Amino acid sequence: VEGPHALIGAELAKRYGEPPEVVHSIEAHHEDVVPSTVYAVLTIVADSISGSRPGARGDTLEAYVKRLQTLEHLCDSFKGVAKAYAIQAGREVRVMVQPERVTDLEAIALAREIKKKVESSIEFPGQIKITVIRETRTIEYAR
Template sequence: DGVESAAVCAADILSATRPGARREVLESFVKRVKEVEEIALAKEGVIDAYAINAGREIRIFVDAGKIDDANVYLLSKEIAKEIQNKVQYPGEIKVNVIREKRAIQYAR
């Protein structure tokens, strides 16, 4: 009815024309998420990998005994490059490699 309403409708129509803007076929989404997780899990020293944020981020947990701090950066770069070359996805995927070492003692 107003100028704002017309602008919102026009923006909505333009946004809807983008592929995958309204909905994505569930099968292709699940396939893409599995592909991304499998790429990470195939690397040596990786314990677990989880795609989160609708597949826009992958969190990779590595064994602190097998991978040192310097190699964490290299691993994230390697995984990101492999995802870029092997998986088709809209936008970008954040590759987050987590290396954690805990030492727990109890004072009694």
């Protein structure tokens, strides 16, 4: 049995006669399949809430906090990074960059570099979504 657990679970549910809306909710709960029902969306939300609790994945609180801090520090170590935030129980990291030091093209490359570093430095189940955010704000006052 290979593949994402959501798809494997959906196949088992289908094999044992679960209704199509249950099968779809299972297969879509990690968005391996686009959610097309309210039940699928509710399943995604419930899974996210459940998985984000410290210890929900069998970790102690200390191990959980250490894993998040390790992920954030790894991302913070790159040139041009202002701050990194691990969210979704460490399944996602948002990396804020300094727009005056990182161009749009460099932000794309940075996401790939961070991905490679995370893959080679941190042991984790599943996947970690890496989002690099480059924001510029301009304010003018008319008088």
